[in-house]
Amino acid sequence: MFDVYRLPDDHQAIREAVREVCDARVAPHAAEADETGEFPKQSYEALRASDFHAPHIPAEYGGAGADALATAIVIEEVARACASSSLIPAVNKLGTMPLLLAASPGLKQRYLPAVAAGEAMFSYCLSEPEAGSDAAGMTTRAVLDGDTWVLNGAKRWITNAGVSEYYTVFAVTDPSARSRGISAFVVEKGDEGVSFGAPEKKLGIKGSPTREVYFDNVRIPADRIIGEPGTGFATAMQTLDHTRVTIAAQAVGIAQGALDFALGYVKERKQFGRPIAEFQGLQFMLADMGMKLEAARQMTYVAAGKSERGDADLTYFGAAAKCFASDAAMEITTDAVQLLGGYGYTRDYPVERMMRDAKITQIYEGTNQVQRIVMARQLLKD
Template sequence: MNSDFDLFQLAEEHQELRAAVRALSEKEIAPHAADVDEEARYPVEARKALTAAGFHAVHLPEEYGGDGADAVAGCIVIEEVSRVCVSSSLVPGINKLGSMPVLISGSEDLKKQVMPSIASGEAMISYALSERESGSDAVAMKTKARLDGDNWVLNGGKAWITNAGVSTWYTVFAVTDPEKGANGVSAFVVHSDDPGFEVGAKERKLGIKGSPTCEIYFTDCTIPADRIIGQPGTGFKTAMKTFDHTRPTIGAQAVGVAQGALDASVAYVKERRQFGKSVSEFQGVQFMLADMAMKVEAARNMVYVAAAKVERGDKDMTFYASAAKCYASDIAMEVTTDAVQLFGGAGYTKDFPVERMMRDAKITQIYEGTNQIQRMVMARALLKG
């Protein structure tokens, strides 16, 4: 698919993709969204439907069994799924996050070893960078890896790992040379069956309850030497390059949940009556809706432009990737909060989806780099010229 714009209009194939994902999301995912949240259970229906339709990992290149879809297409898939269920959007979202380091820096043999199972839907892949005391300060990680003959041996633990326990593969970052700081971090692919690998208990979360978030542990976890991603010491650079590709997808998540909240709000205020007329007739309500829609459209366009820049490899893509993630997630939190307000007391109950959307939106301001970190990234890019 072409990632450029023709007079700011999405390509026809992008529009067709949106229609297909929206139809699937409405039919196969939306009916289960409330239950997935209430029961904090994995959205098995969504994974099955997305995999059957080929929407679970559209970014994977054709040579590994994928569709080879461009970055804008990937954002559209995640946006449309997020519109009805953010937890379910983490099926394609985390598959991209976990696999991008391998696609960016991995050997051809490693790509062939890992990617086909993800492309087929047989396996999923998670991303393991953060630790309890190493979140925004990723270089402070304590997990270590040492070469022992034909194997790497990992010891330590990772925190906040999305889809842990569901994924088969894990992209893991560990220190291989403590004296070199960021240049002493390497990346590896760990399989769930590798000896010494263990998944901890699920976190109890505010939102995205359908996507399990757990710690993972490595106790003399032994993996073949060829499962290192790139050369030793290049892991941190790979992690940062990965975020250029995946931060726009968090922006897409944010746009999707904001659009879902806006759609629900418009429908509700047209039906709700107060003081003898539809709530939608009050100018104060109309102005709220107008502001919500304006901000969602601005965020959407920023996300697509960032994705197109990443697809082309533009020099300013890091700034745009951070800007899209930061702006869209701030807007998602604002719009979903306004949606709860428009629903009044009903919005504060689980009888309507906007309270779930507000809770789900919050994480988009936090993961893949807090929005404070995004502002640091943007400022650094600006000052470098």
């Protein structure tokens, strides 16, 4: 009965395999991706060669078929090395989850194998300039014209925009029905009328491009709708229940990377004739960092299990894991900078990058204020 609290051997083996790849072929490019703001192609190739770029894709579509916990571990370990690179498996899951949840068998077969093979990435287009937390207030329109849908509008804060070949796009198909009038579609990068804005100049995750995506009379076949018309918003929210777990995993990985580096530093750095790790004040900081990190990891793994099973309380646990882990990551990375003192404030050391990267985990896929609203409503309802 006590094995329930121990990571299964096969999942531990996945962790070790991902860490080996990331230490050798991802971490060396992390600082460069941050400095240049360019997509880390070498890291992508390393993840693709090891089948860690989209591990969640089921085997029937040529994927690794990793369960939600294994996928979370992959994202955690990539984030430990490079937060920008961790958005490769994370956003591939975010973009394809609507298909896995609601698409026709034909649509799945058309698009998922390419993602599984590493021939294409998949992004998720929900937010708009005036519709962030209030996603149901979107204005992007899709109008049925014979056997095609015509899309017009703009999406903002789209991760890996311009690099991904495919996009799950949410658009209003019935303006009178509010959230029940939103539908989901697959749009291809090469569709006529699709264009991208300039890359955002961001605080962190600079190696993962964030752009606006524009749709100017984009005409797509009618069979590229995901599910039935009017079900898109429900699909979007159900998707986020699952993928908030991946953001929690990303936060855990960033925090682990910061703690690992800080531990090595305090053992080597000497002041007053001895390693600063021997000073009790710093030991208390390290203890708190480790405690928060492990609590966040366990919450994330519990939420991953609920995601895999599709438990009724996934909405609560996904929000809780994302909120707690991202808050913990921000605190842990900030403390890591503090432990390094002046060195922590320079780009010569990775902890300042990790602190900047951690911040976004408190914001995207629903701000932590929104997560607390979600949790409160679930508690009051249940």
